[in-house]
Amino acid sequence: MTTVLAVCVAVIVTVSIYLMLSRELKSIAMGVFLLGHGANLAIIAMSGSPVLPGGDLRQPPILGDGHLVDALPQALILTAIVINFAVMGFFLTLLVLTARRTGTLNVDELALEDPPADGPVLENGGIGGMGR
Amino acid sequence: MTDNLLSLLVVIPLATAVASLVLIRRRLAQRVLGLASLGSMLVLALGWLSEIRDGDVLVSQMGGWPAPYGITLVFDSLSGLLLCAGLVVALGCYVHSFSVIDPGMERRYFHPLIQLLIVGVNQCFLTGDLFNLFVGFEIMLMASYGLLVIGGSRRQMGQAYKYLVLNLIASTVFVISAGLVYGMFGTLNLADLARIVEGRVASGEGLPTGFVGVSVLLLFAFGAKGAFFPLWFWLPDTYHTCPVPVAALFSGLLTKVGVYAVARTFPLIFAVGEARDVVVPLLLVSAAATMFLGVLGAVSLNNVRRILAVHVVSQVGYMVFGLSLMTTAGLAGALYYMVQHMIVKSSLFLCCGVMEQHAGSDDLGRIGGLQKRDRFLGVAFFVAAMSLVGLPPLSGFFGKLVLVREGWADYWWLSVVALLTGALTLVSMLKVWTKGFWLPPVASEPTPGSDGGAGSGDLRGAYVGIGFLVAVALFVGLAAEPIYDIAFHAGEQLTDPSAYIEAVDPHGLIAAGGVTGGGG
Numbered sequence: 001m002t003t004v005l006a007v008c009v010a011v012i013v014t015v016s017i018y019l020m021l022s023r024e025l026k027s028i029a030m031g032v033f034l035l036g037h038g039a040n041l042a043i044i045a046m047s048g049s050p051v052l053p054g055g056d057l058r059q060p061p062i063l064g065d066g067h068l069v070d071a072l073p074q075a076l077i078l079t080a081i082v083i084n085f086a087v088m089g090f091f092l093t094l095l096v097l098t099a100r101r102t103g104t105l106n107v108d109e110l111a112l113e114d115p116p117a118d119g120p121v122l123e124n125g126g127i128g129g130m131g132r
Numbered sequence: 133m134t135d136n137l138l139s140l141l142v143v144i145p146l147a148t149a150v151a152s153l154v155l156i157r158r159r160l161a162q163r164v165l166g167l168a169s170l171g172s173m174l175v176l177a178l179g180w181l182s183e184i185r186d187g188d189v190l191v192s193q194m195g196g197w198p199a200p201y202g203i204t205l206v207f208d209s210l211s212g213l214l215l216c217a218g219l220v221v222a223l224g225c226y227v228h229s230f231s232v233i234d235p236g237m238e239r240r241y242f243h244p245l246i247q248l249l250i251v252g253v254n255q256c257f258l259t260g261d262l263f264n265l266f267v268g269f270e271i272m273l274m275a276s277y278g279l280l281v282i283g284g285s286r287r288q289m290g291q292a293y294k295y296l297v298l299n300l301i302a303s304t305v306f307v308i309s310a311g312l313v314y315g316m317f318g319t320l321n322l323a324d325l326a327r328i329v330e331g332r333v334a335s336g337e338g339l340p341t342g343f344v345g346v347s348v349l350l351l352f353a354f355g356a357k358g359a360f361f362p363l364w365f366w367l368p369d370t371y372h373t374c375p376v377p378v379a380a381l382f383s384g385l386l387t388k389v390g391v392y393a394v395a396r397t398f399p400l401i402f403a404v405g406e407a408r409d410v411v412v413p414l415l416l417v418s419a420a421a422t423m424f425l426g427v428l429g430a431v432s433l434n435n436v437r438r439i440l441a442v443h444v445v446s447q448v449g450y451m452v453f454g455l456s457l458m459t460t461a462g463l464a465g466a467l468y469y470m471v472q473h474m475i476v477k478s479s480l481f482l483c484c485g486v487m488e489q490h491a492g493s494d495d496l497g498r499i500g501g502l503q504k505r506d507r508f509l510g511v512a513f514f515v516a517a518m519s520l521v522g523l524p525p526l527s528g529f530f531g532k533l534v535l536v537r538e539g540w541a542d543y544w545w546l547s548v549v550a551l552l553t554g555a556l557t558l559v560s561m562l563k564v565w566t567k568g569f570w571l572p573p574v575a576s577e578p579t580p581g582s583d584g585g586a587g588s589g590d591l592r593g594a595y596v597g598i599g600f601l602v603a604v605a606l607f608v609g610l611a612a613e614p615i616y617d618i619a620f621h622a623g624e625q626l627t628d629p630s631a632y633i634e635a636v637d638p639h640g641l642i643a644a645g646g647v648t649g650g651g652g
Contacts, residue, residue, distance in 0.1 A: 020301075025293055032300045039304045043311035073314065076263055080307050083270045087300060090277055094292060097281075101289040110290045 005045040012038035025098065025105040029091050036084040040077045047073040138192035138205040140176060141215065141254045144169050149247035162243040163230060169247060170226055173254075174219040181212045187621035189635035191260070199637035200324045204260030206636055209622035210467060211257040213615070214392055217471040218253055220604050221384035221478045222246070228482045228597025229377035231590050232489065237282050237375065245282070249275035249385070256389045260636050262310045262320040265393060269306065269357065273299050276386060279378045280370060288373045294366045302356035302363075309349040316340045323636035326400045326629050333405040344410050347402040351394070351411060358390025360452055361421035364445045368429065371441035376485030377597075379437070383444045384478035388470055391451045395466065399458055399626040408458070415456030420546055423449030423553040430560040436484045436494040436568065439560055440477070443520065446553060447473050453546055454535050464623030465534030468616050472527035472608045476519045479601035483513040486594050487568060496564065500573035508595060510569045512602045517561040519605050522554055527609030530616065 012034055019031030047070040050058050061071035099105050148169035155161045180190060190207040193199060207215075226246060233242060252272025259265050281292045314320055317328050317340075332339055356363040367387070371379045394415075403411045426446025430439045451473070454466025484494060486509050491499035503510035515526070522528030532554060539547045608615055625632050 020297075028293075028297055032297060032304075035301065035304045039308045039311070042308050043314075046311045046315035073311065076307075076311065076314070079263070079267060083267070083274075083303075086274060087270075087277075090274070091296060091300075094277075094281065094289070094296065097284060098289040098293065101284065101286045107293075110293070 001049040001051050002045055005041055009038050009041045009045070012041065023107045025095055025107060025110075028107075029095060032091070033084070033088055036080070036088075040080055040084075043073050043077050043080070047071075136192045136194060138180075138190060138207055138258060139194065141173055141258060142205075142251055144173055145247040145250040145254065149244040149251065152244040152247060153241070156239065156241065156244075159235070159238055162238070166226060166243050166247065167223075170219060170223045170250070173250070174216065174223060177212065177215045177219055180207050181216055181618070184209060184212055184621075185618065187624065187631070189625070189632055191635050198639060199260070200319050200321045203264060204321065204323075204636055205258040206260040206632070207258060208625055208632060208635075209618050210392070210395065210626065213467060213471055213618050213622065214388065214474075215254060215257045217474045218257070218385055218388070219250075221474050221601070222250055222381060224475075224597045224601035224604075225377045225381040225384070225478055225482065226597075227600065228380070228485070228594050229375075231593035232376060232485055234283065234375070240282055241278065242282060245275045245278045246381070249279065249381070251275075253385050253389055257392060260322055262313060262322060262325070262397070265397075266303070266306055266310055269389070269393075270303060272386070272389060273303070276382065279382075280374050282378065283375065285373070291369050291373050295370045298356055298363070298366045302353045305349050306353035309346045309353065312342065312346045312349075316343065316346070321637060322397065322400060323629075323633040327633050327637065329401050329404050330629075339405050339407070343405075344407045347398075347407040347411050348414070350397065350402055351414060354390045354393040354397075355418065356390070357386070358394065358452075359387045359422075359445050359448050360390075361418040361425070361449075364422065364426070364448075367445055368438055368441040371444070372435070372437040376481060376488070379441075380478040380481035380485070383440070383481055384474040387444060387448055388451075388474055391448060391455070391466075391470060394452075395455055395463065395626065398455070399463065400629050400632070403458060412456055412458060415452055416543060416546060419449050419452035419456050420549045421449075422446065422452060424549055427553045427556040427560065431556050431563075434496045436487060436496065436564055437481075439564060440480055440484055443480075443557065443560070444477060446557065447477065447520070449553070450532065450535060450550060453539060453550060456546075457538055457542070458627070459538060460620070460623040460627045461534060461538045462623070463626050464616065464619040465531060465538055467619040467622050468534065468612075469528075469531035471615065471619070472519065472531055472605065475601055475605045475608060476516050476527065479512065479516045479598055479605060480520065482594065482598045482601065483509060483516060486591065486598070487513075489591065489594075491568075491573075496567040498573075499568050500571045501569075503569040509598070512598050513569065514565060515602050516605060517565060519609060521558045521561055525609060527605055527612065530609065530612040534616070 016031040016034035016038060019027045019034065022028060050069060052058060052067055058067045058069040061068045095105060102110060104110060148165055151165055152162045155165065184190060184207065187209060192205040194203040194205070249272055252268050252275060255268030256265055256272060259268055277296055280295060281288050310320060313325065317325055319325060319328070329339065359367045371382060398411060423446055426442050426449060429442035430446060433439050433442065450469050451466045454462045454469060487499065487502060488494045490502055490505060493499055519526040519528045522532040532550065536547045536550055539550070
């Protein structure tokens with residue numbers, strides 16, 4: 001069971017790294033989200049294999065006696081999922097707003113958006129339209 | 133301490149953030165509330181800091197659950213000193229923001245975001261276990277993402293993703309390594325981990341396979357947040373796009389939390405045994421490169437805010453230098469350096485903001501003669517800049533003195549890099565001072581559309597913020613000894629963690645049983 005999880009994590013992380021190497025922010029975002037899922041799977045593997053050497057399954061951590069599943073990694077993942085979800089929401093919003101403000105989601109074109117030395121420094125405009 | 137009073141440092145800003153959300157349309161109420169929150173936390177933290185002058189450790193076990201099971205908050209010399217410095221910085225920047233922040237941004241949740249940032253920072257400093265450190269990081273980062281794009285201008289939007297993506301990757305790596313640590317040791321409590329690791333090394337049992345790998349992964353995660361050498365590229369690109377008080381707050385708080393996480397966990401757990409031989413050389417090289425490349429950037433740039441931003445990177449190098457020594461005085465020096473840097477760097481950013489208000493630009497080719505126009509600003513900037521450089525009576529000097537002296541015996545080359553970096557820092561700061569304040573302006577006519585009218589009228593809050601931070605910076609320099617004493621206690625606690633472990637986790641329930649979570 002642990003081997004299966006390990007292979008899943010490896011595949012997910014590989015795909016996410018491939019996505020993150022793209023020049024499009026959309027793909028990068030998807031890669032980052034996928035990496036989060038890979039991390040969660042890696043943590044669940046830390047609670048050990050659910051199958052005991054005899055072939056029995058571990059018991060839920062609430063009831064039962066003998067071999068219980070370690071509940072702590074699940075609690076950690078729950079927290080991580082919530083945080084991931086919030087960040088995902090933020091990132092997607094940022095993508096929409098970036099596309100709206102700059103007209104592109106290509107990393108190279110965004111780099112051109114920012115000439116280093118000049119350009120107005122105090123930007124007080126551009127607030128009213130945020131999000132609407 | 134058996135009660136849960138330490139949690140006030142997290143509860144107060146959280147409650148304030150919620151209250152600010154309710155009062156989102158009432159600017160004055162929000163400001164008063166925010167000030168009250170930051171001020172009361174500073175008073176509490178200073179009170180506790182004076183209580184632990186002699187190197188005690190205050191511990192709160194949440195809900196009365198003993199250490200390895202419950203959530204633990206720890207207020208020792210390291211976290212206490214940084215908490216106070218962080219709150220001073222936050223207070224200075226907050227007061228400053230009153231006169232420079234755009235009203236539109238205030239309606240866009242500026243005040244709640246500031247309070248949430250403080251929630252995250254305080255939790256990072258106080259927490260006693262690895263997973264809550266992650267949660268603290270995430271709270272802080274979520275708030276900082278919001279503050280980074282507040283206002284939503286084109287330039288902010290175009291740069292924000294770098295910070296976001298790098299931090300997301302670093303957080304993911306952090307959470308994976310936290311999971312691996314749990315898999316290896318069956319606990320995430322720092323004191324408990326330290327006890328187990330120490331016991332295994334002492335008994336010759338050896339550390340589990342992959343321990344070194346986890347150490348390096350965590351170093352990557354913290355290094356990305358702390359802007360260590362190969363991972364600092366996001367910083368100069370983002371700090372110059374957001375509003376000045378936000379940039380000042382970020383420069384004071386965000387990278388320092390990354391450095392703090394290294395200082396907290398590595399001497400205690402992740403640089404023990406064979407991991408030390410891998411981590412210390414990495415830190416040494418990173419320190420040298422961070423210091424030197426950062427300051428080279430500063431010398432070559434011509435734009436005040438960018439110069440200050442790359443100086444943040446360069447100064448982080450000094451802290452990493454202190455950490456990499458892993459000796460009592462080295463860690464104490466790093467901590468003292470962090471405290472003075474947080475305050476000095478934030479005040480420099482705030483000064484830069486007022487310069488922009490006056491001159492309409494922060495490009496050194498276009499501004500000049502500001503000393504004549506604003507004496508107070510010139511003096512404040514000069515004092516802060518010289519503190520950053522480290523001229524003798526000022527705060528930077530003592531930090532550098534301790535580090536260079538401590539590093540000289542074993543790593544003289546690193547000390548030489550540090551001194552060279554100091555000299556180049558002087559060059560770049562004098563460049564800003566001479567071109568910005570001393571020489572007459574290049575263009576004789578005032579820049580059209582500059583905020584001259586608005587700028588001169590309501591800058592009182594800005595001056596109060598700068599004055600406060602510069603005064604504290606002077607105090608940190610002139611009264612270096614009491615602060616360095618506390619830093620030295622922190623160094624002692626880090627190199628000999630028995631007091632910390634005793635205070636947090638006197639029973640060592642998991643450690644005694646030797647149970648590990650699962651194992652693959």
